[in-house]
Amino acid sequence: MTATRTIVFSPDQLAEVRRLQGLYPDKRGALLPVLHMAQDAFDYVSLEVQEYVAGLFDMAPSHVHEVVTFYTLYFQQPKGRHVVAVCHNLSCYLAGSREILAHVKQRLGIGVGETTDDGRVTLQSVECLCACEAAPMMQVDDRYELNLTPEKVDRILGELR
């Protein structure tokens, strides 16, 4: 992660952008995957990255910003090596997600939207992830962790390096 990195896609990445844009009747349909590409390439989607992507789509930067702020999987700040996203929607809430989130906060010593000082974990509180049958739940990176209890949370967090 370097603060001074130039925000430009490589020729290969630009070819991929064009391929994705070509898949849709309106090229803006490819905005989400291209933002993911940008996040992978530049670690997070800073305002500078959002402006760059807006340029690739001939869109107003504010409209890209609207999309980025709508979805929890786009990070506007540098994120930790791992992302823990606790669901706060109805089913999980009724099943105790408030306590789970409080526990995660306390164990990590950070609030929602923050990253631990060692850069290990970023914490999020998110809308429904479609696993109500196993509430309360959270997503850790690309994995679902289901039927959470404080003890289970301790074990999961302990395994993150």
Added chain:
Amino acid sequence: MVKLTIDGRAVELTAGATVLDGVNRLGLPLPQLCKDPDRAPLGACRTCLVHVEGMRGTPAACHLPARDGMVVSTEHPEAVRVRSTVLDLTLAMLTPHAERDGFGQLGIAAARHGRPEPSVAPLHRFHVDDSKSFFLLDREACILCGRCAVACGDVQQIGAISLLGRSHATKVGVFGDGAMADSVCTSCGQCVATCPTGALRPKEPAATISRTVPTTCPYCGVGCGIEARVTEGGRLALMADDAPSNKSSLGMLCVKGRFATGFVHARDRVTTPLVKREARWVEVGWDEALDTAADGLARHRGAFGALASAKATNEDGYLVQKFARVVMSTNDIDHCTRLCHSPSVEAMLASMGSGATSNSYVDYEEAGCLMVVGADASSNHPVIAVRFRRAVSGGARLIVVNPKRVELCDQADLWIRQRPGTDVALFNAMARVILDEGLHDDAFVRARTDGFHAWRGSLEPYTLAYAERVTGVPARDIAQAARWYAQPPFSGSCLIWGMGVTQHVNGIHNAHSLLNLSLVAGQLGRPGSGISPLRGQNNVQGCGDAGCIPTNLPGYAHYVPETLARFEQAWGVRPPGQGGRVVTEMVEGCLTGATRAMYVVGENPLLSEPDLHHAEKAFGQLEFLVVQDLFLHETADHAHVFLPAAAFAEKEGTFTNSERRVQRVRTVLDPPGQARPDWWITAELAKRVARRIGLNVGGQFDYEGPAAIFDEMARLTPFLAGLSHARLDREGGIQWPCPTPDHPGTRYLYGETFPRGRARFIPARQIEEAAELPDADYPFVLNTGRLLYHWHGGTLTRRVQGLLELAPRLEIAIHPSDARQLGVDTGARLRVTSRRGDLTGYARVTEAVRAGAIFVPFVKLADSAANFLTNSAADPASKIPEYKVCAVRLEKLS
């Protein structure tokens, strides 16, 4: 047609209409918070819920297609119950202490549903953004309907605001979630106009609006319709409404049209006639002022010149030229067109026989390629710039040709940054590409033009290699522009240009090289194509049409015996039979004695002429000067009599915009004090001068009002003959030519023929780049132009506080490399000096200008004005001064 029943009443709608259209047709009071009457439905607010027999649930009427036989109820208990809950939850989005008065539609709907207060507490509170000068964003009154985002993004194509975040944290915001003032917002106020709750609202104390009056914006040549709002106190409200039915502006306005009409209430409006005695202004009555003016002008008949105003109405202008020609017996009548588009008009007259924009604004949106040359439309014609942006969204190619990085470059497919003064080389080379690659319209050239072969021969030297060397533009870009322009991806191509083409010593060559391009490519005379000199002032087209030019009588009639006889019959006096002097010659004449008296109406030449010290000296030599205006401006300081005129909102008449559309101007307010409409003043003056010189003008200057003046002008002007105030009131603005009362007006010219028969190719040569080039003493090139937030010299806009907040000081755009050498950052004070004068301003370091060039707008702020520096060297053919290039040096001030 579909027939349905709503609340027991039958209604018939066209296919494709929605149930909400039917509800509104019947005038039923159904809430519809997110529905802008002029835009597609958003379906966001869910307050227009209805019950439909045989249909489950309570659908939103705005998104429900009307079908034959539908039975709809807005009052069904279930629909009312659900709607009432929606309104309750909507109200809960507002904080309890927020002013309910301003909530407009929501407040009314909630009260009607028995929900004066929400039953649940609001979730969130957001801060108020009051960073903009004219309006604020009070998120506590926002219901997230999204109308503002549509207005900003889809209507104006700016995209400053959008809905950020999700769920209960959603809010209206700008890129990066900062202050609106730091965003790309242009203060056009489209969002404010559409907001249903007053979350976006003007910054002025709430006032009751007693009436609104449809009229026409007084600023630029786009000619947008505005609905002037008058408060109970008899003043214009800070914000005017847009006019969706206006065919030129389609409900759009820019910051000036929407928020900057308050100059009419400026404290220093002159409201009493003034006569200068012993170098001091003395207030007098109209009789004394007019008699004094008439005495002076009668004394100097024979050495007199008149300047009419492109800001005043057609009727006002027509009378000024009639006064000059009939009473003063001179064709020395001119207006500011000399300083903006005279090369365009002269070139078009020579080549085609008419000097007007050939197409309509709608053609920009239908074109497949737009080439915009030397024009900063985003600043100077903001609503036309919107239509360019819409065209780009629709897939049109946009080519911007400009040495300066103007805002349109952000949307351009190709930006051609030629060295200033090398336009002819550029356009001639493009023409060669078109011919060499066989992209020209052979049939059009054969059938509709003359002079092709001679012109083609003249292109011989203009190879791509030559053009690249002279213009500094890569050959492949020149060729690409030529290909796109000659053969756009669809439809036709529009060629649009501004002062960057004309305000040069080689202005007329530039204009001819452009016109030739349009002819060889056959890109005019059909929809989606055309040639457009973007007109500056609100009525510069009409002022020329009305005859306020020394070269032609009204309607561009020539000084030939049969026309002179026609005018003699109408006016009772034969107008002089030879062309008169243009404004720059009249001003020079002050120094030689050829001009001893002038009548200056609604112009401020001592801010708009080049080389102001020289112009001041000239005006100082005048023996008698009558100024008729709103304010005691720089030129009025030299006057002997000042006649206070009514502003645009205080009189009747018409303006003609850049697409030849004649539109009504209406009396919104009474003139303040003793101020009178220009036409009345000019007519009174004419009668008094006539008496003094013993000229019997009969009833020639007795008019019932502007409608009668218009009728006389229309009788003498074939292309206006079908128009009258009554017809314009009935039908809205109409585009000339409109020769008969049943003629619908004309969208584009030259479909069949040109006024001169066949259009003519007139070879254009690349001559010297400018009259004054940088040297060791004056190493920088000064380029001048305008700003979005000020109008021309600023006589009007300096009197609008909100605009001064947006653009408070004179900024000097300078390239980073030059800034480094001078050791200045943005904000540093700089002195700019030319051989003729100097000014001080503040550096704005930007790559928008080329290294070695600076840009200074010609608005006068804090006594600094660019025209003290500019060069009066002029294009020999059209006499336009070279405002765009002069040599200057820069100094850093502490």
